Amino acid sequence: xxxxxxxxxxxxxxxxxxxxxxxxxxxxxxxxxxxxxxxxxxxxxxxxxxxxxxxxxxxxxxxxxxxxxxxxxxxxxxxxxxxxxxxxxxxxxxxxxxxxxxxxxxxxxxxxxxxxxxxxxxxxxxxxxxxxxxxxxxxxxxxxxxxxxxxxxxxxxxxxxxxxxxxxxxxxxxxxxxxxxxxxxxxxxxxxxxxxxxxxxxxxxxxxxxxxxxxxxxxxxxxxxxxxxxxxxxxxxxxxxxxxxxxxxxxxxxxxxxxxxxxxxxxxxxxxxxxxxxxxxxxxxxxxxxx
Numbered sequence: 001x002x003x004x005x006x007x008x009x010x011x012x013x014x015x016x017x018x019x020x021x022x023x024x025x026x027x028x029x030x031x032x033x034x035x036x037x038x039x040x041x042x043x044x045x046x047x048x049x050x051x052x053x054x055x056x057x058x059x060x061x062x063x064x065x066x067x068x069x070x071x072x073x074x075x076x077x078x079x080x081x082x083x084x085x086x087x088x089x090x091x092x093x094x095x096x097x098x099x100x101x102x103x104x105x106x107x108x109x110x111x112x113x114x115x116x117x118x119x120x121x122x123x124x125x126x127x128x129x130x131x132x133x134x135x136x137x138x139x140x141x142x143x144x145x146x147x148x149x150x151x152x153x154x155x156x157x158x159x160x161x162x163x164x165x166x167x168x169x170x171x172x173x174x175x176x177x178x179x180x181x182x183x184x185x186x187x188x189x190x191x192x193x194x195x196x197x198x199x200x201x202x203x204x205x206x207x208x209x210x211x212x213x214x215x216x217x218x219x220x221x222x223x224x225x226x227x228x229x230x231x232x233x234x235x236x237x238x239x240x241x242x243x244x245x246x247x248x249x250x251x252x253x254x255x256x257x258x259x260x261x262x263x264x265x266x267x268x269x270x271x272x273x274x275x276x277x278x279x280x281x282x283x284x285x286x287x288x289x290x291x
Contacts, residue, residue, distance in 0.1 A: 005039040008032055009047065010068040013061065016054040073136045074271070090119035093277045096138040100225040100244055102126040106142075113284050120277060128195070128223060133269040140278055141267040142285070144241075153273060155266045155282065158243075158289040162202065162259030163252055165245040170234040177237075177253060181213040187236025188217040195222035204259050205239060264289075 011021040012032065022032045040047050047061035057065055097106065102124055114120065131137035134151040141147070147154050164183075177183050183205075191202050208214050219236065221227055224244060231238040231245075237253055241262045245252070266285065272278050 094123040094138040096125040097142040099126040158264040160241040165250040166237045189238040190217035192220040192222040
């Protein structure tokens with residue numbers, strides 16, 4: 001099938017307008033219309049519903065648009081790799097991570113990454129949601145749990161122990177707990193149980209076991225970043241991974257009470273396994289985490 005017609009179809013479907021697609025492709029409106037009509041004749045179906053406010057895809061058009069989208073994504077990856085071979089690392093990389101990792105750990109280190117690779121551009125998606133890498137919602141994910149998605153490759157980057165942390169000012173005001181039972185007298189801050197958990201067993205402290213003092217949190221929030229901010233503000237004792245607490249020199253409380261280990265994972269779609277941009281990002285992260 002003629003790729004020019006498919007390329008024009010994809011642009012029209014994205015823009016919802018023949019006029020806007022023509023402007024993007026530097027083609028006249030009549031040239032775009034002729035190509036769309038020719039493609040519809042070839043396929044024997046209508047690809048668009050036409051109405052005064054623009055164009056809407058038919059069910060057949062939606063199927064074709066999904067396919068052309070995959071082709072465009074693969075061509076973009078290939079183009080970036082070809083340029084990378086010729087010119088060094090070049091092009092964009094979409095990275096998803098949790099807000100706390102992005103703001104507190106990654107962004108302060110970006111100047112070094114950008115200086116190492118002047119041709120690299122980054123699109124950072126900071127969210128607790130698990131984006132669909134095989135569907136190219138992002139190129140790379142830095143995740144705090146082993147992924148369950150199919151068609152992805154996960155490489156362990158680093159491990160960080162989860163524990164209890166407070167500010168020096170809070171401990172001076174409320175006292176330093178010396179046992180699990182003492183925690184019942186303190187303001188405890190946890191991750192909201194109903195929210196998607198970025199880390200396995202993050203709220204291990206509140207699992208009730210026979211013979212142990214039951215604990216309750218007075219504050220629950222739906223992001224680790226918010227826990228960091230609450231602990232910084234002297235609100236109480238929070239559950240945090242060591243790498244986040246260390247960035248603010250917070251005080252470890254009851255160090256003998258170890259929480260689970262956070263397995264920081266570098267994850268990417270299988271089709272990106274040969275990407276030079278993915279490779280240099282992984283190398284950079286490993287180097288920074290080893291410091």
